[in-house]
Amino acid sequence: MDLISLYPTWYEPSVGSGWVIALIATFHVLASHTSVGAALLFAYLSHRAYKEDRDDLLDFVKKYGLFLMVFTYVAGSITGPGIWYSTTVASPNGIGALIHSFVWKWATEWVFFVIEVVGVYMIVYLVGKVDKKTHMKISVIFGIASLATMIIIVGILSFMMMPGKEIWFEEGGYLNGFYGTNTFIQTGMRIAFMFTMTAIVGGIVVATIKDPAFKKEMTRKLGWLGIISTIIGAALFQWYITSVPSQALLVMENRLPDYFGPSIIAVLSGTLAYFIITMIRPQFLVQGLAGGMAILFLVAGLWPEETARESMRKPWVAGQYVYSNQVIGRDVPGMDIKSDLPTIERVGILQAHPFTPDHLKVVNEANMIQSGEFIAMTYCSNCHSPSETGIRPLHRYFPEGVTQARMEKYVKGVLTTGNIAYMPKMPMLDSEVEALSAYLVMNNDGGQPAITAAIAEEVEHRNRMLAAQKATDKVAILDNVQEAK
Amino acid sequence: MDASQVAQITEMMYALRNPAGVPTYPLIFIGLGVLTFALHILFVQLMLGTSIITIFGAFKNDDKWRRLGSAMLEISKVSVSVAIVIGVAPLLFVQVVYDPHWYTSNVLSAYWVIAFIIILIFAYWAMYFYYFQNSKNKDKTVQPKARWSMLLSLALMLTVGFIMHSLTSQILHPDLWKSWYMQNGVMDYSGSTLHAYNLWRFAFFISMAIPVTGGMLVTYRRFKSVRSDADQAYLTWAAEIGKTWIKVGSIISALLYVAWMMTIPETAGDFATSFWGIIAGVMVLFYAVWAQFRLKGEAKFCSYMALPMALVIGLVIATSREMLRYGILNDFFHYDFMDYKIVWDWYSTGLFFLTFAIVGGATLAYFLTVAWQAGQTVGVYTPSPAVDKLGTVVIWIMILWTIQFFVVGFYVWAQ
Numbered sequence: 001m002d003l004i005s006l007y008p009t010w011y012e013p014s015v016g017s018g019w020v021i022a023l024i025a026t027f028h029v030l031a032s033h034t035s036v037g038a039a040l041l042f043a044y045l046s047h048r049a050y051k052e053d054r055d056d057l058l059d060f061v062k063k064y065g066l067f068l069m070v071f072t073y074v075a076g077s078i079t080g081p082g083i084w085y086s087t088t089v090a091s092p093n094g095i096g097a098l099i100h101s102f103v104w105k106w107a108t109e110w111v112f113f114v115i116e117v118v119g120v121y122m123i124v125y126l127v128g129k130v131d132k133k134t135h136m137k138i139s140v141i142f143g144i145a146s147l148a149t150m151i152i153i154v155g156i157l158s159f160m161m162m163p164g165k166e167i168w169f170e171e172g173g174y175l176n177g178f179y180g181t182n183t184f185i186q187t188g189m190r191i192a193f194m195f196t197m198t199a200i201v202g203g204i205v206v207a208t209i210k211d212p213a214f215k216k217e218m219t220r221k222l223g224w225l226g227i228i229s230t231i232i233g234a235a236l237f238q239w240y241i242t243s244v245p246s247q248a249l250l251v252m253e254n255r256l257p258d259y260f261g262p263s264i265i266a267v268l269s270g271t272l273a274y275f276i277i278t279m280i281r282p283q284f285l286v287q288g289l290a291g292g293m294a295i296l297f298l299v300a301g302l303w304p305e306e307t308a309r310e311s312m313r314k315p316w317v318a319g320q321y322v323y324s325n326q327v328i329g330r331d332v333p334g335m336d337i338k339s340d341l342p343t344i345e346r347v348g349i350l351q352a353h354p355f356t357p358d359h360l361k362v363v364n365e366a367n368m369i370q371s372g373e374f375i376a377m378t379y380c381s382n383c384h385s386p387s388e389t390g391i392r393p394l395h396r397y398f399p400e401g402v403t404q405a406r407m408e409k410y411v412k413g414v415l416t417t418g419n420i421a422y423m424p425k426m427p428m429l430d431s432e433v434e435a436l437s438a439y440l441v442m443n444n445d446g447g448q449p450a451i452t453a454a455i456a457e458e459v460e461h462r463n464r465m466l467a468a469q470k471a472t473d474k475v476a477i478l479d480n481v482q483e484a485k
Numbered sequence: 486m487d488a489s490q491v492a493q494i495t496e497m498m499y500a501l502r503n504p505a506g507v508p509t510y511p512l513i514f515i516g517l518g519v520l521t522f523a524l525h526i527l528f529v530q531l532m533l534g535t536s537i538i539t540i541f542g543a544f545k546n547d548d549k550w551r552r553l554g555s556a557m558l559e560i561s562k563v564s565v566s567v568a569i570v571i572g573v574a575p576l577l578f579v580q581v582v583y584d585p586h587w588y589t590s591n592v593l594s595a596y597w598v599i600a601f602i603i604i605l606i607f608a609y610w611a612m613y614f615y616y617f618q619n620s621k622n623k624d625k626t627v628q629p630k631a632r633w634s635m636l637l638s639l640a641l642m643l644t645v646g647f648i649m650h651s652l653t654s655q656i657l658h659p660d661l662w663k664s665w666y667m668q669n670g671v672m673d674y675s676g677s678t679l680h681a682y683n684l685w686r687f688a689f690f691i692s693m694a695i696p697v698t699g700g701m702l703v704t705y706r707r708f709k710s711v712r713s714d715a716d717q718a719y720l721t722w723a724a725e726i727g728k729t730w731i732k733v734g735s736i737i738s739a740l741l742y743v744a745w746m747m748t749i750p751e752t753a754g755d756f757a758t759s760f761w762g763i764i765a766g767v768m769v770l771f772y773a774v775w776a777q778f779r780l781k782g783e784a785k786f787c788s789y790m791a792l793p794m795a796l797v798i799g800l801v802i803a804t805s806r807e808m809l810r811y812g813i814l815n816d817f818f819h820y821d822f823m824d825y826k827i828v829w830d831w832y833s834t835g836l837f838f839l840t841f842a843i844v845g846g847a848t849l850a851y852f853l854t855v856a857w858q859a860g861q862t863v864g865v866y867t868p869s870p871a872v873d874k875l876g877t878v879v880i881w882i883m884i885l886w887t888i889q890f891f892v893v894g895f896y897v898w899a900q
Contacts, residue, residue, distance in 0.1 A: 003500035007588050008666050010595035011674035020599060074609045077569050081576060082602035088580075089595035089676060092588035093503070099580045100505035103514070104833035110574050111837075111845040117570045118852050121563055129859050131867045137876040138855065141848060144883040151890060164898070174508065174833045179894040328504065335828055337504045354497040355666055370672065377674055459670045 002347045003354045004340040006326055007092040009377040013448075016391030017090035018310070018382060024082045026306045030197060030298050031076030033190065036146040037198030038068055039116070041225070042123060043136075043143030050136040056214050058127045058135065064205040065124040072201075073120055077113075091382065093326040094160075094317035101177055101319070101335075102156050109152040115145040150194065151187055158183040160318050161309070162245050169321075172334030177319070182243040189240050192233030196271060199226030200297055203278065203290030216282045223279035230271050237264075245320070248312035251422045255311055260304050267301035314383070314422040323424035325379050341427055348429035349375055359462060363431035366461050369454040371432070372439025379415075379426045379436075386443050386451075398444045407437035486660060494659050495819045501585030506826035509834045514578045515807060515822065521574035523803040526690060527697060527796055528568035529646070534698025534730075535561040536612070536639045543635060548626040553702075553723055555625040558616060558635075560701065565609055565642075582822040583656060586814070590655035593665050594648075595676025601648045608641030643691070650687045651679040657750060657813050659820075685744040692741050693799075695734025696772050700791035702727025703780060707788035711861050724788070728780050731791070735773035742766040749809065752817040756809055765805035768798045840886065847882055851875045 010017055042061050049057035087095040099106070119142030126135060155178040158164065164180030199222040206222060209215040241249070274293050278285040315323055321337065323329040328340045343352050350356045350363070350371060363371045376386055376394070384394045398407070412433045418425025428436065442450050507514065535557035542554020579587050591598050611634045618631040655665075658681055665680045667673060706724035709715050743766060746757035756762045775794060779787040814820045854875070859866040868876070 003496060005501050005503065007501065008592045008662075009674050010592050010676045012595075017595075024602065070610070070613050073566070074613070075606055077566065078602055078606050078609070081569075081573050084576065084580075085591070085598045085602055088588055088591045089598050092584075092592060096503040096580070096584050096588065097505055099577070099584070100503045100507060102833075103577065103581050104508060104830070104837040106577055107517075107574065107837045108833075108840045110570075110577065111840050113570050113573065114845065115848050115852070117566050118849065118856075121566070122852060122856055126856070126859055129862075129866060130855060131865055134855060134866075134868055134873070134876065137873075137880060138852070140880050141851070141876070141883055144880070144887060145848070148883075148887060148890075151887075155894075172828060174830045175893070175897045179897045181898065183894070184898065335505050336826070354500050355663060357663065357667055357672070374672060377672075381674075455671060463670065 002343060002351055004327070004343055004352045005093060005096075006353045006355070006378065008355050009381060010089045011377055011381050011385075012390070013385060013387035014389055016381075016385045017086075018391045021083070021086045021090050022303075022307050022310060024079050024086045026298065026303050028076060028079035028083055029302055029306060030294070031072040031079060033150075033194035034197045034201045035068055035072045035076055035116075036150045037194035037196075038064060038072075038202065039119075039139075039143045039146035040195075041198055041202070043139045046123075046132075046136045046139035050132040053132065055128075056211070058132070060205070060209070060214075060218060061139070062124055062127040063208070064202060065120060067205050068201075069120055069124060073117070077117065080113075091317055091324075091326065093322050093328070094324075097318040097322045098156055098159065101159070101174065105152055105156060105174070105178065109149050112145045112148040112152070116142065116149060119145060147191075150190065154187045154190055155179065155183050158186055161248065161313055162320050168319075168334055169330075169332050170334050172332070172336075176334075182240070185236060185240045185243050189233055189236035192229045192236055195225050195229035196233060197294075197297065199223070199229070199275065200271070200290065200294050203285055203293065204287050207285050207287040207290050212282070215285070219282040219285055220279050223275040226275040227272060230268060230275070234268050244312060247421065251312050251314055252308065255314070255422060256308055257304075260308055263300050263304050267297060271297065271301075315424040325382050325424050325426070327424060327426075329424055341425060345427040348432050349378060349427070350429075350432060353378060363429075363435045366465070367458055368435050368438050369442060369451060370458055372435040372437070372442075373451065373455065375428065375432055375436045376439050376443075379424075383423075387448060394440065395444050395447070398440065400444070402441060402444055404434075404437055404441050407441050408433055411437050411440075490660070491818060498585045498659055498814075498818065498820045501589070502825065503584055504826070506828040507581055508828060508830035510827065511582045511822050511825045514581045518575045518578035518582075519800070519803045519807050521571055521578070522806075523796060523799040525568055525572040525575055526693075526803070527792075527799050528564045528571060530690075530694040530697040531701055532561050532564035532568055533639070533642065533646075533691065534694035535564060535701065536635065536642065537694070538698065539615075540632070540635050540639060543629045543632045546628070549719055549722055551626045551629070552719065553726075554629075555619070556705070557701075558612075560705075562612060562616060565612065569605075582825055583810075583814075585820075586656040586659065587652075589659075589662050590652050593655065593662065593676060594652060594679050597648050597676070597679055598652070601645050604641050604648075605645045608638050608645060611635070611638035611641065646691065647682070647687060648679065650690070651682045654681040654683055654686070655679075657681070657752070657810065659814070659818055660752075683745065683748055685741055685748050689738060689741040689745050692734065692738045693769070693802075696731045696738060696769075697734075697792075697795045697799075699727040699730030699732075699734055699776070700795045702730065703776075703784075703788050703791040707785070708857075708860065712863055714863050727791070728776055731776040731780075732773040735769050735776075739766050739769045742769055750813060752813045753809060754812065754816060756812050759812075761805045761808040765802045768801045772798050844882055844886055847875070847879050851879045 012020060015023075042065065045057045045061050048054065049061070084095060119138060122138050123135070123142055126138065130138075155164070158180060159177050161182060162180070163169065163177045164183055165176045168176035202222045203219075206215060206218045209218060241252075271293070274289075278289075313324075315329070317324040317326075319332075321328060321330045321332050321339075327344070328337060331337065331339050340352070350361050353374075356374065360367055360371050360374055373386075380386070380394060384392045384397070386394050388395070411428070412430075414420060415423070415426045416428050416433065439451070442454060446453075538557040539554040539561060542550040542552075542557070545551070615629070615631050615634040615638065618634070619629045622629075655662075661680070665673075665678070668678075702723050706720040706727070710717060710720050746762055746766070749757060772794060776791070780791070811822070815822075851872070854872055855866070855868060858868070858872070
């Protein structure tokens with residue numbers, strides 16, 4: 001069988017499908033991490049409320065819980081599967097690899113999700129309706145369930161960067177894929193930063209507290225939580241960097257935007273300053289400041305961090321065996337997985353792709369640009385948009401006026417051989433090299449309008465040919481009928 | 486379609502399968518998918534039905550309807566959350582055994598898939614907006630504010646329902662996938678179109694909101710009637726509406742089911758007249774018959790059975806729906822999920838079922854007992870020693886689960 005597992009491509013020209021995933025994922029990280037941190041904070045506060053018989057702490061839990069329910073549980077619970085949806089349409093084989101290796105882990109996480117969702121309603125709506133001891137117990141269960149959702153997903157996230165242990169490639173096994181050095185360090189780092197987020201978002205609720213003494217107490221509690229967790233998180237981030245593959249570090253050094261480092265340092269310093277200032281002067285803590293801080297952390301902290309984690313995996317998208325363009329790029333004997341590359345080398349990408357239309361399976365003069373576009377969409381568009389904007393636009397990589405011959409030399413010499421460390425190997429037949437190069441040159445020179453016009457011409461030509469063929473067939477049939485008479 | 490064309494489609498579907506395989510028998514994923522879909526759709530229908538009552542109550546100048554609308558809003562809010570969280574499970578399981586179909590369907594309508602997420606968030610926020618606009622007013626009989634937001638919420642919820650319906654329908658047409666990928670002779674990478682739908686099928690699942698919500702109203706009366714501060718006349722009125730909704734709603738749904746069966750794809754063969762084709766419709770009608778005979782008078786026990794009955798009927802429908810999918814994809818297109826490559830993993834399989842049964846079972850038993858009894862108590866509820874003990878046991882179960890997670894992890898890591 002010459003077909004490989006490749007799905008249709010979704011091409012989003014304005015921002016690119018990769019950014020769509022990143023946008024949803026970043027928002028989800030803020031919502032989910034805040035929720036998990038808050039769940040543990042609620043367990044602590046509920047315990048204190050029970051031990052010290054305090055109603056104000058439970059009122060705070062109720063207020064913060066209701067706030068979270070609307071903003072993070074609603075958005076968080078939807079953007080969670082939302083990441084599945086967005087990766088499904090942008091990277092089906094990437095998410096498929098994770099789903100098929102870790103389906104039971106996700107199913108186990110789901111059990112804790114159900115507990116979490118029932119728990120958050122109980123925590124909010126049963127304040128004052130059940131005794132404090134029972135509320136404390138519900139909060140503790142809710143807190144542990146939330147933490148469980150976090151520790152489970154981190155193992156899967158780590159696998160995206162690299163399987164837990166190298167031996168997974170040879171022996172397979174869920175445990176070898178799930179647990180590794182990176183898993184544990186990343187778990188610690190995420191737990192630390194989730195408390196930072198809880199402390200920042202919690203400020204929005206603390207700002208509404210009327211009683212100055214209670215406001216001061218809660219500001220200090222959240223302030224200390226934020227300071228300690230930020231410092232621990234920053235330290236663990238440094239450690240985390242040591243646990244990623246050397247390939248990822250290379251990408252990090254060469255491919256990440258210049259603003260990445262300064263942005264992370266600025267946001268961490270700003271976060272610490274924010275906590276210190278609000279602890280010293282609780283009256284400064286107003287909703288606008290706390291909300292602004294949450295947005296700043298999202299935009300200047302989480303966004304670069306999540307996009308960096310995404311970029312560092314290149315050329316892989318999952319488990320160091322699925323390329324970012326969905327092709328399986330290496331054998332995994334432990335899972336009986338075979339690389340797609342030999343098949344593509346043998347028959348070409350157009351023959352190997354299950355969704356190639358019949359008229360594009362073999363490149364010829366009449367379908368050159370369409371075939372080139374199909375190859376570019378399959379091989380390139382996940383990471384490089386052929387549009388003016390979008391993710392790392394293709395036209396930025398080629399000089400103006402680049403010739404067909406020069407482009408073919410580049411495609412054949414660099415892309416089909418996999419000579420760029422952070423890009424997949426992309427085998428092509430010579431005819432496919434020619435088609436892709438023709439497309440890239442035209443895209444470089446005339447952009448989308450030129451491509452659209454060329455494709456329209458090819459389609460018209462094809463229609464003319466089909467009509468002519470039909471007419472010839474009709475004449476032949478009539479001739480046969482007359483002969484038969 | 487001739488045999489060679491079918492063979493090409495079969496080959497394509499098998500090529501798309503994920504080579505990592507599945508960690509246990511594929512049938513188990515289908516079974517869990519059916520179970521969790523039935524639970525998911527039950528809460529979707531509850532959410533829709535209770536939203537309709539909330540809207541009706543908001544627009545009708547009637548004290549009882551306004552009170553009922555306000556009470557049902559609480560159920561609607563929780564139902565959305567539960568529907569979303571339970572919906573994660575069938576979404577997971579369909580990707581495991583029907584990944585070629587689910588992924589293709591999604592990519593070909595990618596814009597709508599992304600829109601689904603955004604629309605659902607706004608639908609939920611619109612419901613909360615309505616809630617916050619009116620929650621502070623203790624008098625639930627006055628005209629509520631921001632009624633438009635509840636209407637908007639319902640409209641958006643129906644929109645996301647339709648998107649999901651279409652994505653699921655597209656699974657059933659592998660013969661059309663390639664043609665959907667090419668519009669007017671040109672490749673279409675935009676994912677901007679929903680390609681397949683069956684309005685009768687969609688209407689059937691939505692219409693089931695009527696009998697299911699009827700069951701909810703009957704249960705609501707029974708649950709609240711034991712409170713010393715209960716308004717029995719109001720509760721009895723609500724239950725009567727519920728009984729009517731079960732009976733009338735079941736008949737409407739059964740008719741829509743027949744319409745769906747009359748319009749299933751030709752590739753389904755004679756499914757409509759097969760056992761699974763008929764039994765789902767019969768079960769929907771049976772709900773009306775059951776309500777007629779079992780919900781007479783006080784019906785102390787059967788009032789509590791109204792929702793479990795809806796779930797049982799939902800399970801039969803979910804099974805029929807699965808059999809229809811299997812019938813089309815296996816019998817006509819020769820894609821059999823049962824022969825998916827298995828890469829056994831006993832640990833993760835065992836851990837899930839133990840977590841599901843022990844952690845999930847014990848925790849939800851504790852949570853629901855407390856919630857149930859607190860809901861029936863006027864004032865502060867203090868659990869019995871047995872329930873209190875259950876809470877302690879659940880905490881220990883959770884702690885032990887977390888410890889085993891790290892112990893196993895460190896052991897594997899240190900090897």
